[in-house]
Amino acid sequence: MADQRRSGGVQSIARAFTLLELVAANGGVMGLSQLSQESGFPLPTIHRLVRTLVDLGYLRQEPSRRYALGPRLLLLADSSETMLNHVAIPHLRRVVDSAGETTNLAMLDGDQVAYVAQAPGSHSMRMFTEVGRRVSPHCTAVGKALLGESSETEIRELLARGGMERHTPHTLTDPDEFIAQVAQCRERGYALDEGEQEVGVRCVAVVVPSTSTRLAVSMSGPVPRMSDELVESAVPVLTKAAAALAADLG
Structure with a gap:
């Protein structure tokens, strides 16, 4: 002080x-x-x-x-999300230019994940997420990345409050398995969603470092295009974009 x-x-x-x-x-x-x-x-x-x-x-x-x-924070939230979208879009577009697939910015909002910005991919196919969509963390790569800074106790409490609804045959419904994947994300620096939110869709995400609001950048696409090779090449691009976004957000 x-x-x-x-x-x-x-x-x-x-x-x-x-x-x-x-x-x-x-x-x-x-x-x-x-x-x-x-x-x-x-x-x-x-x-x-x-x-x-x-x-x-x-x-x-x-x-x-x-x-x-309190409810008055919603006035600030609306403005901050608009600002966040404006700042993030150039960084997301650079990922699309490099990898071709749709790239998103998501934030942890209470017990849910909210998508706040998106750069559409270069391929002609519908989007798997859209700005404003809110989902549970347990079935998304961004959720795993965003909870990387949480303790095991905090994660278990969050999962208990929101439940672990099964969306696809691949959705994680065991808290121990989810916590193990969060730990794996911390160790290797990125998280994966293997068709856990939508069948046939694969997603890779990295956390945006050193920001007061928990943010993550992700890239998603159909499984045939989201090969292991594409994911491997996308991770450093996503990581660079996340670091640049963090620097812009100060």
């Missing part, structure tokens, strides 16, 4: 955004004690900031006495 004061930052504003980001990162709902513990701010400060954020509509109090993200 001393650095923020020296650079002209307003401490209370910085702390308010810290609290909002913590609530968002913890599934959208947190108690005051947990907020104090994770932020390092004293409880009186937490009380004051939370009361202000509730008054402004950016937080709301649940019957459980915990605090959830």
